Amino acid sequence: MNILGIETSCDETAAAVVTDGVKMHSNVIASQVDIHAAFGGVVPEVAARSHIEKMLPVIEEAITGPGMRWDDIDGIAVTAGPGLLGSLLIGVMTAKTLAEVKNKPLYSINHVVAHTYANFLIEHKPSFPLLSLSVSGGHSHLLLFQDYLDYRLLGQTLDDAAGEAFDKVAKILGLPYPGGPSVGKAALDGNPNAYKLPKANLGKDSLDFSFSGLKTAVLRTAQEAVGADFKLPSTEIAAKLKPQQINDIAASFQKTAVETLVDKLEQAYLKFQPASVVIAGGVAASPALRAAVSERLPVEMHYAPMELCTDNAAMIAAMGYHHAKASLAVDPADLQVDSSLAI
Ligand code: KG4
Ligand code: ZN
Numbered sequence: 001m002n003i004l005g006i007e008t009s010c011d012e013t014a015a016a017v018v019t020d021g022v023k024m025h026s027n028v029i030a031s032q033v034d035i036h037a038a039f040g041g042v043v044p045e046v047a048a049r050s051h052i053e054k055m056l057p058v059i060e061e062a063i064t065g066p067g068m069r070w071d072d073i074d075g076i077a078v079t080a081g082p083g084l085l086g087s088l089l090i091g092v093m094t095a096k097t098l099a100e101v102k103n104k105p106l107y108s109i110n111h112v113v114a115h116t117y118a119n120f121l122i123e124h125k126p127s128f129p130l131l132s133l134s135v136s137g138g139h140s141h142l143l144l145f146q147d148y149l150d151y152r153l154l155g156q157t158l159d160d161a162a163g164e165a166f167d168k169v170a171k172i173l174g175l176p177y178p179g180g181p182s183v184g185k186a187a188l189d190g191n192p193n194a195y196k197l198p199k200a201n202l203g204k205d206s207l208d209f210s211f212s213g214l215k216t217a218v219l220r221t222a223q224e225a226v227g228a229d230f231k232l233p234s235t236e237i238a239a240k241l242k243p244q245q246i247n248d249i250a251a252s253f254q255k256t257a258v259e260t261l262v263d264k265l266e267q268a269y270l271k272f273q274p275a276s277v278v279i280a281g282g283v284a285a286s287p288a289l290r291a292a293v294s295e296r297l298p299v300e301m302h303y304a305p306m307e308l309c310t311d312n313a314a315m316i317a318a319m320g321y322h323h324a325k326a327s328l329a330v331d332p333a334d335l336q337v338d339s340s341l342a343i
Helices: 034-038 044-064 086-101 111-120 162-173 179-187 212-225 245-270 287-296 316-324
Strands: 001-008 011-018 023-031 073-083 106-110 130-133 140-149 150-156 277-282
Touching: 001 044, 001 086, 001 316, 011 044, 011 316, 023 044, 034 044, 034 277, 044 086, 073 111, 073 130, 073 316, 086 106, 106 111, 111 130, 111 140, 111 277, 111 316, 130 245, 130 287, 140 245, 150 245, 162 179, 162 212, 179 245, 179 287, 212 245, 245 277, 245 287, 277 287
Parallel strands: 001 073, 073 106, 130 277
Antiparallel strands: 001 011, 011 023, 130 140, 140 150
16 A cells, blocks of 8 residues: 655655555655754744745655656545644645545644654564654654554653754754754764753653753853853853863763653663664654663664654655554545644
């Protein structure tokens, strides 16, 4: 069964064709990173306009690239939320229209849950029960899957998402957007023990995360490092920091953020004893997070390639296949976007 996946929840316009939830024929991603980098973050209006321009050519390429035609497509899966409202609308309106015009069943997909499905597109498939740490710019969730569509939320961030913390720290340090890769790069030349930063303590049984205290601690540390007090605006710090201070703060922040994530992942592993563990979402592209997970967890880890960790439509198509198998098609006339769609 060939499913066309469509993804426009944030700043990537993406389409992909996947067979039976495991075999990827195409994974086309038109990234807007260069457009938004000038603003230091995603500008929702700009993102929506760019999706309008790129959506149809991206879908066309996803189908014709591997030599397929519309007749080969058995269903359409689209991200209905969570994400930026204007961005989501472009993908959902396109998918609804195509489902009607091409007479294909339509499947409504939760972006956050779908991130985990990237791990079924690699050679080593995870088995159930499956523990997933899904961490990106918009969310940080620990999920336990008993089966493909039988999952529950074990814990989540109470404030900032992990990727959001990377992005905000990058801004304070004057490093380019997106913050995850640029903080990771600076950290390579920094001392992770140069600054002692706090890990949120939410109680020993909690599987929730918190990153806002860490972000504030980075701000105070950077202000102190340049000899200023807390009144110095965050936008004026970077120019006063020495390159080594930037690298040291980046390394100290990254170490603390990664430990925060891996502490909870390990705690959930010990509690639920899953057969497999995966990490998913943009932050799962972090080499530092991967190294820490492999070191701390007594389970063999297999990581999806970077382009399947960050936003893509192959993960949407992979999850769409399981919606198709479970006969979960939705009526195109009824499908609505939900920018804060829950798990
Ligand atoms: O999943 P994703 O592409 O989009 C959302 O659904 O949010 O994740 C984007 C986030 C950004 O915050 C970015 O800084 C972070 O993932 N990210 C990384 C890395 N690559 C992307 N964080 C840490 N290390 C990376 N190498
Ligand atoms: Zn995402």
